[in-house]
Amino acid sequence: MLDLAEIRRYAQTYFAESTGCHGWDHTERVLALARRIARVEGADLAVVSAAALLHDIGRREESASNGTCCHAARGAEIACQFLSSQAVPPEIIQRIVHCIAAHRFRNSLAPESLEARILFDADKLDSIGAVGIGRAFQFAGEVGARLHDPAVDPANSRPYSMEDTAYREYLVKLRYLKDRMLTATGRRLAAERSAFMDTFFTRLNDEVAGVR
Amino acid sequence: MLDLAEIRRYAQTYFAESTGCHGWDHTERVLALARRIARVEGADLAVVSAAALLHDIGRREESASNGTCCHAARGAEIACQFLSSQAVPPEIIQRIVHCIAAHRFRNSLAPESLEARILFDADKLDSIGAVGIGRAFQFAGEVGARLHDPAVDPANSRPYSMEDTAYREYLVKLRYLKDRMLTATGRRLAAERSAFMDTFFTRLNDEVAGVR
Numbered sequence: 001m002l003d004l005a006e007i008r009r010y011a012q013t014y015f016a017e018s019t020g021c022h023g024w025d026h027t028e029r030v031l032a033l034a035r036r037i038a039r040v041e042g043a044d045l046a047v048v049s050a051a052a053l054l055h056d057i058g059r060r061e062e063s064a065s066n067g068t069c070c071h072a073a074r075g076a077e078i079a080c081q082f083l084s085s086q087a088v089p090p091e092i093i094q095r096i097v098h099c100i101a102a103h104r105f106r107n108s109l110a111p112e113s114l115e116a117r118i119l120f121d122a123d124k125l126d127s128i129g130a131v132g133i134g135r136a137f138q139f140a141g142e143v144g145a146r147l148h149d150p151a152v153d154p155a156n157s158r159p160y161s162m163e164d165t166a167y168r169e170y171l172v173k174l175r176y177l178k179d180r181m182l183t184a185t186g187r188r189l190a191a192e193r194s195a196f197m198d199t200f201f202t203r204l205n206d207e208v209a210g211v212r
Numbered sequence: 213m214l215d216l217a218e219i220r221r222y223a224q225t226y227f228a229e230s231t232g233c234h235g236w237d238h239t240e241r242v243l244a245l246a247r248r249i250a251r252v253e254g255a256d257l258a259v260v261s262a263a264a265l266l267h268d269i270g271r272r273e274e275s276a277s278n279g280t281c282c283h284a285a286r287g288a289e290i291a292c293q294f295l296s297s298q299a300v301p302p303e304i305i306q307r308i309v310h311c312i313a314a315h316r317f318r319n320s321l322a323p324e325s326l327e328a329r330i331l332f333d334a335d336k337l338d339s340i341g342a343v344g345i346g347r348a349f350q351f352a353g354e355v356g357a358r359l360h361d362p363a364v365d366p367a368n369s370r371p372y373s374m375e376d377t378a379y380r381e382y383l384v385k386l387r388y389l390k391d392r393m394l395t396a397t398g399r400r401l402a403a404e405r406s407a408f409m410d411t412f413f414t415r416l417n418d419e420v421a422g423v424r
Contacts, residue, residue, distance in 0.1 A: 025359055032422025129424075130416040134349045134359055134378060141353020147237055147346055166346060192424065196415060203408060204342040210244025212341075212404065 002046045002088060007053050010082055014057040026126060027056055033189075034122035040185045043114045047092065051099035051119050054079040058100075072109075076101035111182060121186030124177050129193025132174055133200055136166035150205045170201055214258045214300060219265050222294055226269040238338060239268055245401075246334035252397045255326045259304065263311035263331050266291040270312075284321075288313035323394060333398030336389050341405025344386055345412055348378035362417045382413055 015024040031052040038048040058075030076097045083093045099119045102111040111117045127135065140147070145164045152165055154172045174197060178190035206212035227236040243264040250260040270287030288309045295305045311331045314323040323329045339347065352359070357376045364377055366384045386409060390402040418424035 023359075029420055029422070032420070036422045129419050130412055131360075131419045133345065133412075134416065137346045137349035138353035138359055138378075141350035142356070144354070147235075147350050148343075166350075189424070193419070200342055200345075200412070204346065207341050207343045207405070208241055208244070210241070210248040212401070 001092065002050050003086065004046070004049050004053065006086065007050050011053045011057055014060055014078075027053060029126050029131065030055065030119070030122045033125055034118050037118045037122060037183060037185045037189075038115070041114060041118060041183055043118055044095070047095050047099070047115045048118050050083075051096045051103075051115060052122065054082075054096070055100050055103050055119060055123065070104065072101055072104035105180070114183075117182035118186070121181050121183050121190070124180060125186065125189055125193060128174055128177050128190060129196055130200075132193065133166065133197060136169045136174065139169075140164065140166050148204060148208055150208055167201060167204070170197060213304065214262050215298065216258070216261050216265065218298065219262050223265045223269055226272055226290075239265060241338050241343065242267065242331070242334045245337055246330050249330045249334060249395060249397045249401070250327070253326060253330060253395055255330055256307070259307050259311070259327045260330055262295075263308045263315075263327060264334065266294075266308070267312050267315050267331060267335065282316065284313055284316035317392070326395070329394035330398070333393050333395050333402070336392060337398065337401055337405060340386055340389050340402060341408055344405065345378065345409060348381045348386065351381075352376065352378050360416060360420055362420055379413060379416070382409060 011027065012024060015027070031049060034048050034052040035045060037043075038045050055075060056071065057078050058069070058071035058073070061069050061074050062071035079100050080093060080097050083096060088096075095113060095115060098113060099111070099116040102109045102116045103119045103123050105124065111120045126132070137147075143164065147165065148167055149165050150167070152168045152171070154168055157164070157168055175194060178187070178194040181187040181190045203212060223239065224236060227239070243261060246260050246264040247257060249255075250257050267287060268283065269290055270281070270283035270285070273281045273286050274283035291312050292305060292309050295308060300308075307325060307327060310325060311323070311328040314321045314328045315331045315335050317336065323332045338344070349359075351357075355376065359377065360379055361377050362379070364380045364383070366380055369376070369380055387406065390399070390406040393399040393402045415424060
């Protein structure tokens with residue numbers, strides 16, 4: 001009923017390359033995580049997989065619009081059109097589209113189904129742990145930020161600047177993500193990943209001070 | 213005899229900003245580490261500190277020359293001129309200059325004094341551990357590389373390319389640095405930092421596969 005290979009092929013056309021924080025590699029990681037969580041939570045694996053593959057196809061338009069277009073809402077719209085053309089039953093389309101529309105962290109739209117909560121968790125999990133650390137430093141490199149500033153003041157520093165270190169991102173956002181999870185499996189994975197980030201940044205501060 | 217504040221002021225003029233893998237922040241971290249090791253090893257703290265502050269002042273010319281100028285040799289030369297103008301005794305100048313000339317990993321010039329071995333170790337230590345992980349991802353971001361490729365083949369991938377992930381750098385170089393240390397304290401710190409890197413990349417591969 002849902003041809004995941006065809007959905008992957010279609011979704012990939014919205015990604016020029018694999019680099020960047022929300023590139024195609026991110027989608028593949030979210031897919032692997034979402035399927036892992038879905039199995040444990042007893043969710044609909046096909047719906048979760050389709051939603052994960054399609055969840056960021058609205059990113060390109062959000063970037064082109066300088067953020068005025070919401071990638072979750074736009075992605076839901078594009079996905080709806082595509083799935084309709086693939087003769088997917090309306091009830092299934094609706095379930096997939098809700099996952100995409102409600103996956104955004106800052107959205108007012110709350111995930112209402114188990115599958116939507118799973119996609120939300122999988123997407124957030126990719127920002128923390130070892131992957132989250134790598135992404136934060138890679139992003140800092142892309143915007144020309146500084147490697148580290150142990151004395152950064154989150155309240156008096158700006159994102160996308162020389163003060164925008166990976167450590168700043170950890171202090172203002174990443175370390176709190178574990179408290180936003182919506183499934184028990186997501187919470188468990190987030191707790192482990194978050195503890196590892198805590199260990200990493202404690203060690204980083206020690207190393208930079210020359211004491212470790 | 214050695215005015216470290218004046219040496220720091222002078223060395224800093226060779227660094228436009230704090231970003232980049234070998235920016236001024238790297239010098240401050242190497243200084244902190246070198247002093248830490250020097251205290252344990254009973255080395256001359258003033259010589260080690262001066263050499264650490266000056267060790268990368270030849271970097272700018274190496275970059276401008278596309279690598280034909282060796283930053284260690286050129287840095288030694290500039291440092292020698294500067295220290296002579298500061299009325300530092302020739303014997304001290306010689307000891308500082310040897311540290312700078314011999315700190316390079318790929319150099320054929322071996323560090324012959326305790327102070328030179330300490331600078332060598334401190335410089336290499338800044339490439340591994342949590343700092344090394346951050347630097348590797350930040351560099352990947354700067355050159356537009358990919359976040360991760362668990363299946364990268366070090367033998368069939370090129371540096372400075374989309375295949376040049378932090379993980380590739382770890383596989384081909386970073387994990388072996390611990391075996392190149394020249395002091396007992398350096399070896400101990402490197403073993404700890406290296407073990408943490410191993411933990412990090414094992415976890416990264418697990419997270420990317422969705423199993424953690």
